[in-house]
Amino acid sequence: MTTAATPPVGIPGPGGDKYLGNLHAFSSDPLGFLTSCSREYGDVVRLGANNVLLTSPDDVERMLVDRNSKFSKASADTRRGSRRQGFPRSMMNSDGADWQAKRHRMRPAFGRGLTTRAAEIVHAQGERMLAGWRTGAPRTLQDDVSVLTLRLVTSLMFGDEFRDEDTAEVARLVAPIMDLSTSPLLLPEWVPTPRKLRIRRSMARVDRTLRALAASPAASDPDRAPVLHALVHGDPKPTPDELRDELATLIMAGFETTNDAVVWTSVLLARHPEAAERVREEARTAFAATPAGLARMEALPYTHAVVREALRLYSPVWITSRDAMEDMEFGGYVVPAGTTVTVSQWVNHRDPRHWESAEDFRPERWLPGAPDFPRGSYFPFGLGPRACIGAAVATTETVHIVADIWRRFRLELVAPERIRPRPALALQPMGVEVVPRAW
Ligand code: HEM
Structure with a gap:
């Protein structure tokens, strides 16, 4: 853990255990702990x-937008496992000029062309998933949707070069990494947990699979493998290690988060039949009137509102941390260089100071005419220069998949009381067994 030159002084917060501080309180219930810290201690809390x-929307904006260059993301991410566990050369794990050059290299691949392609292929992949569903036969939603979203992200990057065996292999390999907890307060990096050993073994195989794909003929064809092509031919040309790290990070960043978004949205629709009915009607019309593609997305405004509301209540990215590289003032306190500063989508998206009936599912919040809200109170894709590069692709995929599922089936939750969020690297929905029913 980075050592602060001076610890933050005078900032209110829970005292915790003499030796472990708040590590136990955080680890046993991170969402509850952060929420109660915010309610009890206000805008700036010493954890x-x-x-x-930081919980004030203005401070969130200050940190992620205005003062982005005064924070290091790579060093905070080190403790979250993603860096040491394997992909230190990716854009996501870089800072400063190095990050800027890598973002610049990747940006062209993530233009409108990629979103259009996502909108086109999501239909066929959705068909494939739903072809296996039977009314009355229970499904584990998370498992089905994860195969779909993994196929989508790999197909956008590698085209058809990525076979089903590769998809299954990568899913198995990245699972232990996604399972890591996300915490600004962690055990020292050198503690060898069984999970870390498993990850180390997985890495060697991820490495082999991705290197082979990067060397495949598809890499020279922008139509077949748009992202891989843009990276391989990018400026500056990536080293083989850099390329491997970028691809692995994109797969991890892109598939579980989108999976969680689809599953949480479906859980909320299952709990709100009137919204589900409205999605079904809209989707039926949109699918009948428009071909697969971006036009269909535009014909799904209510479904889009439902997805945005699901991203508010169950933001797949529920916490974001950075290390301050210089002393900074927040809310009248000095936050010294070296401090890990955390903001939480879970806390801010449900803050009753900024959201009326914050805990309620209300898609109307996202329809035209709804009241405005401060920028830093809703940031499922982050804010500022380091906001999600895949946000448009992810939104398009999520809206399409949700519309496709609910147009055909009404999902019934098998054990609604067992469903709970598990805050790992992403906010995983646990216990989502569903029974598809005919409308
Ligand atoms: C619902 C799905 C998704 C959510 C909720 C999500 C959320 C986020 C968030 C919150 C960040 C910023 C993290 C920070 O500020 O530290 C981020 C960054 C990023 N996301 Fe996503 N993401 C999603 C899907 C995707 C997809 C589909 C891709 C690519 C295929 C992707 C690629 C990335 C990359 C590369 C970054 C790092 C950007 C940088 O460091 O400059 N994400 N994402």
Whole structure:
């Protein structure tokens, strides 16, 4: 953990255990702990010796947008496991000029062309998933949708070069990494947990699979493998290690988050039949009137509102941390250089100061004419220069998949009381067994 030159002083926060501070309180219930810190201590909360939580929307914006260059993301991510566990050369794990050059290299691949392609292929992939569903036969939604979203992200990057065996292999390999907890307060990096050993073994195989794909003929064809092509031919030309790290990070960033978004949206629709009915009607009309593609997306405004509301209540990315590289003022306190500063989508998206009936599912919040809200109170895709590069692709995929599922089936939750969020690297929905029913 980075050592602060001076610990943050005078900032209110829970005292915690003499030796472990708030590590136990955080680890046993991170969502509850962060929420109660925010409600009890206000806008700036001291979580530990070198850890601060910011909850005011203005401070979130200040941190992620205005002062982005004064924070290091790579060093905060180190403790979250993603860096040491394998992909240190990716854009996501870089900072400063290095990050800027990598973002610049990747940006052309993530233009409108990629979103259009996503809108086109999502239909066929959705068909494939739903062809296996039977009314009355229970499904584990998370498992089905994860195969679909993994196929989507790999197909956008590698085209058809990525076979089903590869998809299954990568899913198996990245699972232990996605399972890592996300915490600004963690055990020292050197503690060898069984999970870390499993990840190390997986990495060697991820490495072999991705290197082979990067060397495949598809890499020279922008129509077949748009992202891979843009990266391989990017400026500056990536080293083989850099390329491997970029691809692995894109797969991890893109598939589980989208999966979680689809599953949480479906859980909410299953709990709100009137919204589900409206999605079904809209989707039926949209699918009948428009071909697969971006035009269909435009014909699904209510479904889009439902997805945005699901991203508010169950944001797949529920926490974001950075290390301050210089002393900074937040809410009248000095946050010294070296402090890990955390903001939480879970906390801000449900803050009753900024959301009326914050805990309620209300898609109307996202329809024209709804009241405005501060920027830093809703940021499922982050804010500022480091916001999600895949946001448009992810939104398009999620809206399409949700529309396709609900147009055909009404999902019934098998054990609604067992469903709960598991805050790992993403906010995983646990216990989502569903029975597809005919409308
Ligand atoms: C619903 C799905 C998704 C959600 C909720 C999501 C959320 C986020 C968030 C919150 C960040 C910013 C993290 C920070 O500020 O530290 C981020 C960054 C990123 N996302 Fe996504 N994401 C999603 C899907 C995708 C997809 C589909 C891709 C690519 C195929 C992707 C690629 C990335 C990359 C590369 C970054 C790093 C950007 C940078 O460091 O400059 N994401 N994502």
